[in-house]
Amino acid sequence: xxxxxxxxxxxxxxxxxxAFTGLMPWAELGMNGAYDNWPLxxxxxxxxxxxxxxxxxxxxxxxxxxxxxxxxSGAESRYGDYAYSLVMGVAMVAAAIxxxxxxxxxxxxxxxLPVKK
Amino acid sequence: xxTSIPKGLTDFALAIEKGTNAVISNRYNxxxxxxxxxxxxxxxxxxxxxxxxxxxxxxxxxxxxSANLVNAWTSVDYITDKLPMGAxxxxxxxxxxxxxxxxxxxxxxxxxxxxxxxxxxxxxxxTGIMLLLMVLxxxxxxxxxxxDERSLVLTRMxxxxxxxxxxxxPGLKAWFLNGTAITNxxxxxxxxxxxxxxxxxxxxxxxxxxxxxxxxxxxxPAINYMLLAVLLLVVFxxxxxxxxxxxxxxxxxxxxxxxxxxxPYWLMAHVDLVTYWVLMIGATIGLTIxxxxxxxxxxxxxxxxxxxxxxxxxxxxxxxxxPYQAIEMVxxxxxxxxxxxxxxxxxxxxxxxxxxxxxxxDAIDLPNLLDTDVTAQIRALAEAKxxx
Numbered sequence: 001x002x003x004x005x006x007x008x009x010x011x012x013x014x015x016x017x018x019a020f021t022g023l024m025p026w027a028e029l030g031m032n033g034a035y036d037n038w039p040l041x042x043x044x045x046x047x048x049x050x051x052x053x054x055x056x057x058x059x060x061x062x063x064x065x066x067x068x069x070x071x072x073s074g075a076e077s078r079y080g081d082y083a084y085s086l087v088m089g090v091a092m093v094a095a096a097i098x099x100x101x102x103x104x105x106x107x108x109x110x111x112x113l114p115v116k117k
Numbered sequence: 118x119x120t121s122i123p124k125g126l127t128d129f130a131l132a133i134e135k136g137t138n139a140v141i142s143n144r145y146n147x148x149x150x151x152x153x154x155x156x157x158x159x160x161x162x163x164x165x166x167x168x169x170x171x172x173x174x175x176x177x178x179x180x181x182x183s184a185n186l187v188n189a190w191t192s193v194d195y196i197t198d199k200l201p202m203g204a205x206x207x208x209x210x211x212x213x214x215x216x217x218x219x220x221x222x223x224x225x226x227x228x229x230x231x232x233x234x235x236x237x238x239x240x241x242x243x244t245g246i247m248l249l250l251m252v253l254x255x256x257x258x259x260x261x262x263x264x265d266e267r268s269l270v271l272t273r274m275x276x277x278x279x280x281x282x283x284x285x286x287p288g289l290k291a292w293f294l295n296g297t298a299i300t301n302x303x304x305x306x307x308x309x310x311x312x313x314x315x316x317x318x319x320x321x322x323x324x325x326x327x328x329x330x331x332x333x334x335x336x337x338p339a340i341n342y343m344l345l346a347v348l349l350l351v352v353f354x355x356x357x358x359x360x361x362x363x364x365x366x367x368x369x370x371x372x373x374x375x376x377x378x379x380x381p382y383w384l385m386a387h388v389d390l391v392t393y394w395v396l397m398i399g400a401t402i403g404l405t406i407x408x409x410x411x412x413x414x415x416x417x418x419x420x421x422x423x424x425x426x427x428x429x430x431x432x433x434x435x436x437x438x439x440p441y442q443a444i445e446m447v448x449x450x451x452x453x454x455x456x457x458x459x460x461x462x463x464x465x466x467x468x469x470x471x472x473x474x475x476x477x478x479d480a481i482d483l484p485n486l487l488d489t490d491v492t493a494q495i496r497a498l499a500e501a502k503x504x505x
Contacts, residue, residue, distance in 0.1 A: 070353075074358035075204065075356035076197070085349045096339045097339075100339040103142070
């Protein structure tokens with residue numbers, strides 16, 4: 001049981017970290033997928049290290065729809081900040097679930113009857 | 118035990134708690150930290166408020182920066198649109214206030230439904246009502262600080278409400294406006310009230326905890342993460358906005374209402390001011406006197422714990438363990454072999470039996486629940502449930 005939870009937690013943590021890594025630049029760019037707007041280090045990594053980075057052009061549409069939602073909701077600028085808020089919120093939910101999953105096993109209580117003098 | 122509360126409500130609350138335990142265990146059940154949840158949001162408010170305070174300018178017409186008007190509204194606009202993460206921090210501050218009100222109300226409801234608000238707990242209830250009122254007023258002053266059209270309407274409505282009060286009305290109005298009209302000093306006063314009263318909440322919390330030996334004041338990390346996550350997700354879902362800048366020469370009459378803090382203004386807009394004050398003061402008094410013992414008589418009156426004088430050795434263990442500070446250690450009578458003697462303050466005792474469990478010498482008992490009987494019952498239960 002212990003091992004199962006550990007593995008699940010590692011997988012959850014890995015997914016969260018990957019999602020965070022992918023979404024941070026997306027958020028930095030104000031949810032814009034245009035390659036020219038990528039941070040320099042990410043462009044360099046994409047061109048020289050041939051890392052399997054996500055194609056941000058594919059998610060640009062999603063970013064546009066989120067931006068549209070934020071505009072309709074009254075936000076006027078710095079949409080990337082809101083994306084950070086969303087991603088941090090999701091990461092914290094995952095962290096809370098992870099911590100609760102570990103602590104759940106320790107929550108079992110045993111009754112110890114006192115021996116009085 | 119719960120005879121003064123509709124039984125269905127109590128059963129419903131306990132069923133939800135039990136269901137939550139089955140899913141996430143009692144260690145992470147937020148119902149067991151309901152008093153700590155508002156306090157977590159208080160720390161969030163302090164921290165986010167500190168960041169906002171660094172950029173906030175509490176004036177209405179500070180135009181000495183030559184070209185641009187710099188005032189409360191433009192500083193809030195700067196925080197929202199120009200400052201990195203400014204809109205998020207502002208949103209966190211705003212929604213943490215809402216969340217604090219929600220969690221306070223849920224806390225009070227849970228306390229009421231489980232009959233934990235009266236007798237030895239009346240101080241917690243009364244100070245809790247006072248804290249709720251303070252939080253509502255602090256939150257309302259936050260709406261004035263933005264200095265948009267809604268702020269102007271709220272300020273004028275508040276002045277009208279104070280004006281309607283006999284004797285103390287003019288004084289309250291002058292205090293609120295920091296003068297006789299809305300000026301830069303008024304905004305300074307709003308900021309002072311907003312921050313000053315926030316710190317006064319700490320004193321209120323001290324009174325709230327003064328009769329509790331081990332109050333739960335911090336939820337476990339998993340719940341903290343979840344509480345913060347809720348804020349961040351709401352900030353994304355409902356971006357924070359401001360209205361148009363307040364114009365002191367205009368007379369806006371309508372505004373978006375935040376039901377968590379501004380419901381008194383909704384009431385004020387729908388009834389005359391005398392009725393408004395009667396309802397508000399009546400509601401406050403009504404909530405405050407809920408724990409009056411004559412209003413709710415327990416089916417089984419509490420029998421306070423009793424110290425067996427011949428057995429007490431003055432070790433103080435019962436005093437340390439008592440959750441309600443109901444046991445005081447006093448000097449032992451002349452001729453005793455021991456220095457101290459435990460005494461029970463009956464009006465603080467809940468007959469919970471913690472002291473009975475703490476005493477290693479059988480020197481304290483509940484009159485209608487003997488230690489030997491309780492031990493026998495526990496032993497029988499433990500034997501009936503192997504592995505426990």
